[in-house]
Amino acid sequence: MQNFTFHNPTRILFGKGRIDDIAQEIPAGARIMITYGGGSIVKTGTLSEVRGALHDFTVFEFSGIEANPTYETLMQGVELARREKIDFLLAVGGGSVIDGTKFIAAAIPFAGDPWDILAQRAKISSAVPLACILTLPATGSEMNDGAVITRRATNDKLVFTSPLVFPRFSVLDPVKTYTLPTSQVANGVIDAFVHVTEQYLTYPVDAKVQDRFAEGLLLTLIEEGPRALLHPENYDVRANLMWTATLALNGLIGAGVPQDWATHMLGHELTALHGLDHAQTLAVLLPAMLQVRREEKREKLLQYAERVWGLQQGDEEVRIEMAIEHTRLFFQSMHVHTRLSDYGIGVEAIPALLVQLERHGMSALGEHRDFDLTHARRVYEQAI
Amino acid sequence: MQNFTFHNPTRILFGKGRIDDIAQEIPAGARIMITYGGGSIVKTGTLSEVRGALHDFTVFEFSGIEANPTYETLMQGVELARREKIDFLLAVGGGSVIDGTKFIAAAIPFAGDPWDILAQRAKISSAVPLACILTLPATGSEMNDGAVITRRATNDKLVFTSPLVFPRFSVLDPVKTYTLPTSQVANGVIDAFVHVTEQYLTYPVDAKVQDRFAEGLLLTLIEEGPRALLHPENYDVRANLMWTATLALNGLIGAGVPQDWATHMLGHELTALHGLDHAQTLAVLLPAMLQVRREEKREKLLQYAERVWGLQQGDEEVRIEMAIEHTRLFFQSMHVHTRLSDYGIGVEAIPALLVQLERHGMSALGEHRDFDLTHARRVYEQAI
Numbered sequence A, B: 001m002q003n004f005t006f007h008n009p010t011r012i013l014f015g016k017g018r019i020d021d022i023a024q025e026i027p028a029g030a031r032i033m034i035t036y037g038g039g040s041i042v043k044t045g046t047l048s049e050v051r052g053a054l055h056d057f058t059v060f061e062f063s064g065i066e067a068n069p070t071y072e073t074l075m076q077g078v079e080l081a082r083r084e085k086i087d088f089l090l091a092v093g094g095g096s097v098i099d100g101t102k103f104i105a106a107a108i109p110f111a112g113d114p115w116d117i118l119a120q121r122a123k124i125s126s127a128v129p130l131a132c133i134l135t136l137p138a139t140g141s142e143m144n145d146g147a148v149i150t151r152r153a154t155n156d157k158l159v160f161t162s163p164l165v166f167p168r169f170s171v172l173d174p175v176k177t178y179t180l181p182t183s184q185v186a187n188g189v190i191d192a193f194v195h196v197t198e199q200y201l202t203y204p205v206d207a208k209v210q211d212r213f214a215e216g217l218l219l220t221l222i223e224e225g226p227r228a229l230l231h232p233e234n235y236d237v238r239a240n241l242m243w244t245a246t247l248a249l250n251g252l253i254g255a256g257v258p259q260d261w262a263t264h265m266l267g268h269e270l271t272a273l274h275g276l277d278h279a280q281t282l283a284v285l286l287p288a289m290l291q292v293r294r295e296e297k298r299e300k301l302l303q304y305a306e307r308v309w310g311l312q313q314g315d316e317e318v319r320i321e322m323a324i325e326h327t328r329l330f331f332q333s334m335h336v337h338t339r340l341s342d343y344g345i346g347v348e349a350i351p352a353l354l355v356q357l358e359r360h361g362m363s364a365l366g367e368h369r370d371f372d373l374t375h376a377r378r379v380y381e382q383a384i
Helices: A046-053 A072-085 A093-105 A114-120 A183-202 A208-230 A235-247 A263-273 A276-293 A298-307 A317-335 A345-357 A374-383 B046-053 B070-085 B093-107 B115-119 B182-200 B208-230 B237-246 B263-272 B278-292 B300-305 B316-333 B346-357 B373-382
Strands: A005-014 A033-034 A058-062 A086-093 A128-136 A146-151 A156-161 A169-172 B002-014 B033-037 B059-061 B088-093 B130-134 B146-151 B158-162 B169-172
Touching: A005 A235, A033 A046, A033 A072, A033 B088, A072 A093, A072 A146, A093 A114, A093 A146, A093 B158, A114 A156, A114 B237, A128 A276, A146 A263, A156 A263, A169 A317, A183 A208, A183 A235, A183 A263, A183 A276, A208 A235, A208 A298, A208 A317, A208 B033, A208 B208, A208 B237, A235 B208, A263 A276, A263 A345, A263 A374, A276 A317, A298 A317, A317 B263, A345 A374, B002 B237, B033 B046, B033 B070, B033 B093, B046 B088, B046 B169, B059 B070, B059 B169, B070 B146, B088 B093, B093 B115, B093 B146, B093 B158, B093 B208, B115 B158, B146 B263, B158 B263, B169 B237, B182 B208, B182 B237, B182 B263, B182 B278, B182 B316, B208 B237, B208 B300, B208 B316, B237 B278, B263 B278, B263 B346, B263 B373, B278 B316, B278 B373, B300 B316, B346 B373
Parallel strands: A005 A169, A033 A058, A033 A086, A086 A128, A128 A169, B002 B169, B033 B059, B033 B088, B088 B130, B130 B169
Antiparallel strands: A005 B002, A146 A156, B146 B158
């Protein structure tokens, strides 16, 4: 096991009706800005419910945070928050709204150009406190310190992290996920699945608990993902998916083990240039990545084959092949495509993707930091 | 899944050499009291190492905290800390030292009689911040908000919890466990094992992740426990045990599921009246508890038989019987007795144990709150 530091101060309020409890978690007298995306939380009544729970506070709203939240949009939120002297942010939505709100939280008190927080990884020394009401389990942003932000003008999709943007609390009410469109449920399951594999399908360091926990999350996604599509109002299925997605990226399973994240980095460029949903890029790229990196990941792929897919017998190469194929079939069972060609993207698209990767400094990726643009080209080719 | 709130702010510094990092985790200018037990941390050099890392601070020492730490001893620590205006406590040791230090932390600023914190469960409104250097993985106290304290004068062994006594940070360096006596290693493994079963072997609430995580911890203890006895300086074995023991009782696997704890409560009286080590009481009582409660715990016992012991075939009663027997054999493989008669304790001891339980209000225990003194008698009888 590698040395690690683990610290996660986010308070989780999990279960039915927990929005009722938020007022006591927010400092008295706070000037709150509720942030959200389109109008779905208006239609479902969640926004009214949240506002009702906050009747003792001064509340503003900032809406319009889009999927793959953009710097351009978020800076409008920063302006509003500065103007109204907001001192608490409450994100109501999924990973995009939460990520965007983390950026707003960091940008409000930032002295220089807030774009530097992303482009220069400028260190932030303070942030407005934030909290979340999660409506879409997927990214884990509700219990971690990271965010991914896109700059529309330049097609940059960049990450920043800071312990200052851990949510103070996050409400996870599975009932709030009943009304999600099927495609968003499926995307969330795949996003969480690949968050786990990025931290699990690397090389062994004899970290037995982290491995067992990762396998437990994958098994739960495999069992519950298809059931969520069939039975959207099964509370326990939704609860299991919601808690799994949070634990998939809250720092726990990645503590003390190598991490990959190349699939994510290659995926970001597909979203930036071709507009695929984040999870769609992962479903396309993960099977390809595992094929291209099967030698480097051999031992963990065999463990994955055995413990996640029950493949213990026969030739090792066949077991690995079958594990990758089971992964692809699982994504397909969630009705998500696993080939770039399904989106009309062919080899001609690859050079521009590689230029983007290079421009973003992504030429030494993966758990061995040896995954370069040649490897990236092979993965994109394999994914067609 | 049941509703739950999860919050654990303790920062974990895990791995080789992490004592070097503690100074930056403690407020500048702090007046620190190092707390410890007997002289083992003096002999091993850990105390010098800790003092070396704290050369910029004013440091006092309070030693002599015993296994099953007593109110009588700890109050001497409270007096010293008050006299010297201590504002940071650093526990160096195992669960007893950490538990004792939590009590000192709460008692220092307590206005009334500190015994009320235990006997009356008096609410505390402040505590001196504390941190830990863990040398004995077992209780999980290094990453939770609970403590068990004994009053020697009255044979009371009582629990208190408060979010104010979460350690600010805990150093988990597996190397520090190499020199532990075999019996303490074995006790730690059994303690962690039973912490998991108290939160897992209850009744199903379809909490898939919590179940998988609990099973992952049990499997790790079963794999690594005997190896730690055979190969005391195998770093990865020690690292896996250390992280497992912490995760067994940091609130994670117990979030959203029913909990039992009757085995612990019956065990506390055995320690108080007969001086058995805490883990010795658990090894004796868990197999007996599972026999007595096999109907109430039937579904989870079958899941445990299958996922932890690989027992999937044949008659269900036989599978349950074998799972309980495997549990007993595992404890014995750690060289810990599993019968009260092994300690010379017979039926004649039971009435006094029941009087103690009644006096401590322990007459509605277990995940159904229906475990009364009649059940307790049957468990003690079964354990002989």
